[in-house]
Amino acid sequence: MGGKYVEKSVSTRNLSLLSKARNHLKAIMLGAKLFIRPIRITYRYPIVKEIPQEGYRGFIVLDDQKCIGCSLCARICPASAMKMFQPQEKKLRPAINYERCVFCGYCVDICPENALKHARTHDVVFESGESMLYIGEKFTVDPDTQLLTGNVRMYRVKVDDKRGLIYEPIR
Amino acid sequence: MGQASEIGGGILSKRIDDRTMILFFGPQHPSSGHMRIIVKLDGDIIVESDPDLGYVHRTMEKLSESKEWIKNSVLFERLAILDAGNVTQAYIIALEKLLGIEVPPRALYLRTILSEINRISSHLYGMGIFAIMIGSSTGYMWFFGDREIMVQLAERITGSRLTHSYHIPGGVRRDVSPAFFEELERGLNYIERRLKDYEVMFVNNPIIRSRLENVGVLSKERAIELGVTGPNLRASGVSYDVRVEEPYGAYSFVDFEVPVYREGDALARTFQRFDEIRQSISILRQLMKSIPEGPVLNEKYLKLFTSKMKDVLNAERRVKLPSLFANLRPPPGRSYGRVEEGRGEIFFYIESTGDPRPYRVRVVTPSFRNSILFKYLPVGERLADLPAIYGSIDYFPPEADR
Numbered sequence: 001m002g003g004k005y006v007e008k009s010v011s012t013r014n015l016s017l018l019s020k021a022r023n024h025l026k027a028i029m030l031g032a033k034l035f036i037r038p039i040r041i042t043y044r045y046p047i048v049k050e051i052p053q054e055g056y057r058g059f060i061v062l063d064d065q066k067c068i069g070c071s072l073c074a075r076i077c078p079a080s081a082m083k084m085f086q087p088q089e090k091k092l093r094p095a096i097n098y099e100r101c102v103f104c105g106y107c108v109d110i111c112p113e114n115a116l117k118h119a120r121t122h123d124v125v126f127e128s129g130e131s132m133l134y135i136g137e138k139f140t141v142d143p144d145t146q147l148l149t150g151n152v153r154m155y156r157v158k159v160d161d162k163r164g165l166i167y168e169p170i171r
Numbered sequence: 172m173g174q175a176s177e178i179g180g181g182i183l184s185k186r187i188d189d190r191t192m193i194l195f196f197g198p199q200h201p202s203s204g205h206m207r208i209i210v211k212l213d214g215d216i217i218v219e220s221d222p223d224l225g226y227v228h229r230t231m232e233k234l235s236e237s238k239e240w241i242k243n244s245v246l247f248e249r250l251a252i253l254d255a256g257n258v259t260q261a262y263i264i265a266l267e268k269l270l271g272i273e274v275p276p277r278a279l280y281l282r283t284i285l286s287e288i289n290r291i292s293s294h295l296y297g298m299g300i301f302a303i304m305i306g307s308s309t310g311y312m313w314f315f316g317d318r319e320i321m322v323q324l325a326e327r328i329t330g331s332r333l334t335h336s337y338h339i340p341g342g343v344r345r346d347v348s349p350a351f352f353e354e355l356e357r358g359l360n361y362i363e364r365r366l367k368d369y370e371v372m373f374v375n376n377p378i379i380r381s382r383l384e385n386v387g388v389l390s391k392e393r394a395i396e397l398g399v400t401g402p403n404l405r406a407s408g409v410s411y412d413v414r415v416e417e418p419y420g421a422y423s424f425v426d427f428e429v430p431v432y433r434e435g436d437a438l439a440r441t442f443q444r445f446d447e448i449r450q451s452i453s454i455l456r457q458l459m460k461s462i463p464e465g466p467v468l469n470e471k472y473l474k475l476f477t478s479k480m481k482d483v484l485n486a487e488r489r490v491k492l493p494s495l496f497a498n499l500r501p502p503p504g505r506s507y508g509r510v511e512e513g514r515g516e517i518f519f520y521i522e523s524t525g526d527p528r529p530y531r532v533r534v535v536t537p538s539f540r541n542s543i544l545f546k547y548l549p550v551g552e553r554l555a556d557l558p559a560i561y562g563s564i565d566y567f568p569p570e571a572d573r
Binding site for chain 1: 238239241242243245246316317319320323324326327330331334336344345354355357358360361364365368371372375376377380384410412414415418422423424425426427428429430431432433434438442446477479480483487489490491492494496497498
């Protein structure tokens with residue numbers, strides 16, 4: 001068990017005239033095949049949207065009822081995106097600044113009460129820097145609820161033997 | 172020295188005499204990357220080459236001294252985003268040595284699966300950039316498009332497309348579902364089929380061949396002398412791979428070959444990378460068949476789990492971090508971690524004084540070690556061959572600059 005080194009021969013290096021001709025023919029055949037049935041990996045993004053897999057690390061949502069204000073999420077944040085705030089007459093609550101967040105998900109994983117969770121949304125447009133700060137009420141709204149609004153078609157990506165990726169419509 | 176002037180296309184150059192001039196190649200993406208090469212030309216023959224690095228320097232080593240141990244893994248994966256799994260693995264291996272913690276077998280297998288997925292995706296990325304540098308836009312589109320399959324597979328393991336943050340001391344953050352292995356098999360079948368297509372359209376293309384053959388020849392002695400690493404070293408006939416020399420992860424549980432080519436030119440480096448993708452596919456298939464059941468985190472940390480944390484682990488196969496991780500204090504000492512990344516060996520040296528933050532972290536990245544080639548390899552070649560030499564080295568500036 002384990003790896004071993006293998007000297008590779010140079011047989012693939014100097015091609016004979018015959019194999020060169022064969023390669024030319026193969027390339028033309030392949031080109032023709034892909035011209036008729038191209039492999040397309042991309043999709044038309046704003047009109048067509050891909051729903052990420054279960055467990056995708058997208059935006060972070062706070063469950064205010066579960067949070068005990070222990071500050072562990074703010075302590076482990078590698079980008080200092082999460083900070084603790086004290087709303088009036090209430091206990092400490094986290095707030096997140098998406099200008100800094102790197103979506104590592106440490107805060108979600110360290111939360112002892114499972115008060116934080118990942119949404120699957122990851123593409124939100126912000127108009128200003130201030131709007132990237134999610135504090136109080138705003139932090140508790142699940143952005144996934146807005147995922148299906150508007151004139152958007154939703155697709156799920158699957159890995160395929162022949163096509164690479166296939167997009168399955170789910171709505 | 173003559174006046175600096177602009178010639179066609181906004182390229183800066185300096186005329187020295189009738190025969191000689193200095194040309195500034197770069198910095199622009201994606202032909203020279205975040206770096207430039209200042210070449211002195213006699214006609215169109217390069218007589219002197221001077222790489223100018225450091226455009227994406229982010230003071231990573233110093234920055235890491237101000238962050239807690241666990242946070243640094245998130246920082247270091249930004250060295251090479253396309254190969255994040257391998258980079259963080261090297262750091263975590265070093266950290267585990269300090270903490271004296273073992274990794275359960277299933278976690279080792281999962282780490283190695285991510286490593287090999289990353290290696291394929293890193294090679295496809297490198298080949299894609301290489302292809303567009305030498306003007307093959309078909310190659311560029313194909314390699315980049317097919318890399319998406321590997322990125323998707325990595326997302327299914329870790330929950331993130333590129334910056335995985337997957338490794339933690341003592342294990343990994345997520346377990347995979349059995350359905351993942353079916354998808355992995357399909358993805359590998361696809362890449363295997365496409366490798367044949369690449370051969371037809373890219374490697375055996377007479378234009379590609381004539382642009383790569385006997386271009387940028389790096390002899391075995393020179394490669395050792397310059398301290399080159401990774402596929403570039405092996406394409407020059409030196410048998411050296413960390414996966415063989417100092418096995419980590421699950422590499423000692425699988426059979427694999429490390430291809431070695433003797434020629435050391437750009438074509439050999441291309442063959443080298445394609446052969447390594449083939450080997451990665453074979454490694455992944457073996458790992459998939461023999462992956463053991465069991466925990467993905469060391470028992471010592473699992474004991475700290477509360478009932479709520481255990482529920483999440485059982486229901487979602489997701490490891491919750493014990494609060495200890497926010498304040499990890501390895502005992503005073505020094506250790507290192509080595510991993511064979513897509514582009515070569517990455518080395519982490521860490522020093523702890525028992526504080527929650529490292530005293531010193533030193534990173535030696537493969538791209539940094541390979542960057543010396545820009546000084547010596549292009550000399551004597553034609554200017555038109557410079558992109559071919561650059562691309563074949565598979566240099567990744569953010570990794571070298573740190």
